[in-house]
Amino acid sequence: xxxxxxxxxxxxxxxxxxxxxxxxxxxxxxxxxxxxxxxxxxxxxxxxxxxxxxxxxxxxxxxxxxxxxxxxxxxxxxxxxxxxxxxxxxxxxxxxxxxxxxxxxxxxxxxxxxxxxxxxxxxxxxxxxxxxxxxxxxxxxxxxxxxxxxxxxxxxxxxxxxxxxxxxxxxxxxxxxxxxxxxxxxxxxxxxxxxxxxxxxxxxxxxxxxxxxxxxxxxxxxxxxxxxxxxxxxxxxxxxxxxxxxxxxxxxxxxxxxxxxxxxxxxxxxxxxxxxxxxxxxxxxxxxxxxxxxxxxxxxxxxxxxxxxxxxxxxxxxxxxxxxxxxxxxxxxxxxxxxxxxxxxxxxxxxxxxxxxxxxxxxxxxxxxxxxxxxxxxxxxxxxxxxxxxxxxxxxxxxxxxxxxxxxxxxxxxxxxxxxxxxxxxxxxxxxxxxxxxxxxxxxxxxxxxxxxxxxxxxxxxxxxxxxxxxxxxxxxxxxxxxxxxxxxxxxxxxxxxxxxxxxxxx
Numbered sequence: 001x002x003x004x005x006x007x008x009x010x011x012x013x014x015x016x017x018x019x020x021x022x023x024x025x026x027x028x029x030x031x032x033x034x035x036x037x038x039x040x041x042x043x044x045x046x047x048x049x050x051x052x053x054x055x056x057x058x059x060x061x062x063x064x065x066x067x068x069x070x071x072x073x074x075x076x077x078x079x080x081x082x083x084x085x086x087x088x089x090x091x092x093x094x095x096x097x098x099x100x101x102x103x104x105x106x107x108x109x110x111x112x113x114x115x116x117x118x119x120x121x122x123x124x125x126x127x128x129x130x131x132x133x134x135x136x137x138x139x140x141x142x143x144x145x146x147x148x149x150x151x152x153x154x155x156x157x158x159x160x161x162x163x164x165x166x167x168x169x170x171x172x173x174x175x176x177x178x179x180x181x182x183x184x185x186x187x188x189x190x191x192x193x194x195x196x197x198x199x200x201x202x203x204x205x206x207x208x209x210x211x212x213x214x215x216x217x218x219x220x221x222x223x224x225x226x227x228x229x230x231x232x233x234x235x236x237x238x239x240x241x242x243x244x245x246x247x248x249x250x251x252x253x254x255x256x257x258x259x260x261x262x263x264x265x266x267x268x269x270x271x272x273x274x275x276x277x278x279x280x281x282x283x284x285x286x287x288x289x290x291x292x293x294x295x296x297x298x299x300x301x302x303x304x305x306x307x308x309x310x311x312x313x314x315x316x317x318x319x320x321x322x323x324x325x326x327x328x329x330x331x332x333x334x335x336x337x338x339x340x341x342x343x344x345x346x347x348x349x350x351x352x353x354x355x356x357x358x359x360x361x362x363x364x365x366x367x368x369x370x371x372x373x374x375x376x377x378x379x380x381x382x383x384x385x386x387x388x389x390x391x392x393x394x395x396x397x398x399x400x401x402x403x404x405x406x407x408x409x410x411x412x413x414x415x416x417x418x419x420x421x422x423x424x425x426x427x428x429x430x431x432x433x434x435x436x437x438x439x440x441x442x443x444x445x446x447x448x449x450x451x452x453x454x455x456x457x458x459x460x461x462x463x464x465x466x467x468x469x470x471x472x473x474x475x476x477x478x479x480x481x482x483x484x485x486x487x488x489x490x491x492x493x494x495x496x497x498x499x500x501x502x503x504x505x506x507x
Contacts, residue, residue, distance in 0.1 A: 010208060013116045013198060013215040018123035026194040027124035028184055028207060031132035031139055031154075033200035034217045035121060035147065036112045037224060041081075041134055044105055045088040046245040048138060050253075051100040052092035058245075059254045061087045065247060077203055078174040081133050081155065082167075089135070090166025094159055097137055099420055103489040104239035106142040111244070113147070113225040117198055117217050121147065122231075124196060129153075129187050131180045131207055135168075148231045153183035181206040235387050235480065236488045238419045240429055242411055253413065260413070260432035263287070267431040271322065272346045276331045279348070283326065287435055292327040294442030297403060299330065299373065308373035309445075310365075312395055313405040314388055314469050315377035317416040318343055318426050319438070320407050324375055325349050327440040333368055334375040335361075337482075342424035358394065365398050375405075378462060381482040382417045386475045388466050389482070396461035400451035403442060404465045406472040410437040419489040443468055 021027075033039035042065060049057040064087050072080025089097060121128060128149045132139055136154030143149035156169035168174055175183055184207045188194060197204075197211030200219065208214035227233055243249050263286070270282045280290055297309050311332065313320050321334035325348070333350040344351050352368060354361040368374045378391035396402065409416070409430075416430025430436060448454045451461060463477075470477045483493050 008216055009205065010199075010214045010216045013120060013217045016120050016196070016213075016215050018120050021120070021123040021125075021196065023125040025124040025196065026127040026129065026188070026192075027121055027196045027198065028129040028131060028187075028194040028211055029117065029121055029198035030180075030200060030204050030207075031130055031134055031143070033219065034198050034204070035114060035117050035130070035143075036109065037114045037222060038112055039200065039219060041084070042247060043108065043245050043250075044134065044138060045084045046250050047104055047108060047239065047241065048092075048097060048100050049088040050241060050245070051104055051239060052089070052096045055254055055257045057087070058250060062247065062250050062254060077133065077176045081174045081176070085135060085155065085157065085168060086166035089157060089164040092164050094137070094157070094162055094164055097135075097157075097164060099490070100239070101138045102141045102491075103237060103420060105138060106146055107234050107237040107239075108244050109139075109142040110146050110227060110230060110234055111224055113230065114217060115222055115225050118147075118225050118229075120196060120198060120215070127151070127188075127194075129184065129194060131175060131183050131187075133175050133180075146230050146232055146234065151187050153180075153187060177203045178206045180204065181210055183207075184210055235383065235385050235478065236419075236485045237384060238421075238489045240414050240418070240421070242413055242415055256413065256434070257432075260434070261428070263434075264428045264431035268346060268427060271348055271427075274348075276325055276348060277329045279326045280329060288431070289435065289437045290323060290326055291437065291439040292442075293439065294444075296328055296442040297445060299328075307369045307399060307401065308371065309401045309403055310369060310395055310399050311373065311375045311403050311405045312391075312465050312469075313375055313377050314407055314473070314475075315379040315382045316384075316407055316409050317382060317430055318423070319409075319416065319430060320377060321351075321375040322347065322349060323407065323409075323438040324405060324440055326438075327442075332373045332375050333371075334377075335365060335368070337380060338423065340422070340424035340426075343427055346427065362394060362398060365395070369399055378465070379482075381485055383480075383485070384415065384417065386473070387478050387480075388470050388473075388475050389478055389480045389485070391462040391466040393458035393462040396452055396458040396465075400446070400448060400453040402446045402451065402461070402465065403444075404446070404468045406441040406443065406469045408439040408441075408473060410439075412436075419486055441472055443472060 032041045049061045068080045068083040130143050130149050130152045132154045134154050135157050140152045143152050155174050158165040158167040158169055194211045197208040197214035199208045200217045267286050274282050325332045331349040335352050335354050376395045379389040411433045413433050414429040416426050466477050486492055
């Protein structure tokens with residue numbers, strides 16, 4: 001390609017006519033500053049640092065980030081990347097880095113896709129290639145799954161006995177400058193060059209010159225591509241950090257953490273020790289806002305001789321049943337699958353484990369309903385995005401007194417759920433948020449004609465309850481299950497065997 005005269009040797013990506021590209025076209029692109037709007041990869045190294053080493057490693061990365069920036073500009077791009085890689089990964093298990101790349105990073109990458117670069121990248125249907133200085137293990141899952149990349153060349157981490165050494169692989173080094181061009185030659189082979197090259201900085205020129213035509217992505221601020229325009233929507237994700245950890249957000253997180261832990265301990269103590277009628281006021285005094293909407297049914301008296309009401313609740317965190325009880329100002333029992341022993345000990349309500357045996361679980365729920373009201377989360381696991389997973393139909397078979405309950409929670413700093421970490425910390429992370437908000441909305445009790453007693457099948461009832469709650473929350477219904485979530489985030493079915501004195505319980 002003949003360089004253009006003037007300032008930049010390549011035209012801006014906005015000048016590319018993507019309509020003439022198609023199934024015959026191959027594209028090669030950089031990542032940071034090109035496919036992504038941000039030219040700084042710090043937030044993604046910060047996510048890996050926090051997931052593999054917690055607050056101490058994040059604090060160290062934050063401390064050395066100015067030095068990495070100085071090396072990047074004063075010495076070389078390679079030197080700055082090497083320091084970030086070392087601090088974020090040294091000593092971490094490679095499996096943990098891969099897990100974070102699969103379950104945590106894609107959500108943050110997907111929220112930062114550059115619209116002009118994505119327009120050209122998506123238009124090329126033959127092969128989509130990415131060459132990046134970011135460690136391949138960090139970027140590849142997102143690039144393949146969400147952007148449809150066919151091959152990814154990135155910096156390779158040095159490893160020893162399953163752990164990252166912190167150094168980069170000496171055979172290729174950091175993928176910048178001419179090394180990107182070498183990697184691209186290896187990807188396309190002899191005699192075949194990409195039709196389009198996309199980059200954003202001088203160190204990209206080497207590989208861009210190999211392409212038939214190339215374009216620069218300017219650094220002007222633009223709106224990110226909306227999630228529904230990407231190749232695949234992200235429904236499941238993991239990790240504790242809610243916000244993209246820019247240097248400022250990372251600093252605030254590190255500074256808040258010790259205070260947040262103390263505040264969380266106070267909130268957990270209040271939850272565990274105070275009577276349920278007092279919790280609404282106690283939470284309000286401790287900065288936890290509880291919003292109650294709708295009119296719940298009155299509590300059935302034992303003298304009335306009828307079974308309790310089943311509250312069918314969507315599942316956002318392990319505290320759904322607790323806040324439903326706070327909204328009612330009385331404790332309501334709940335059934336669980338995978339609540340940690342610590343969470344069970346601290347719960348202010350009765351929790352009863354199900355064992356994933358349909359007949360035994362049905363008998364357990366019937367006995368609990370005979371004693372009083374009961375909360376059930378038919379999804380079986382939490383979902384952070386505005387989607388509802390498939391509702392198990394078991395609850396609909398056991399009673400016709402069903403009240404759908406829509407719950408929402410707002411967390412500004414930490415997620416109170418995890419698929420990969422220790423669930424015993426879930427409630428502490430939720431209460432570490434400065435001003436968490438839980439909204440509990442009681443919908444109308446299902447009319448008799450829409451229950452199994454009215455001739456509906458249990459699946460019809462479950463699907464109807466799911467749609468009612470989704471409509472209330474403006475969420476989307478899906479057919480995904482607990483197994484789908486854990487396969488996507490943790491590579492397992494979400495089933496852990498726990499041996500007790502009596503029998504083996506699967507939860």
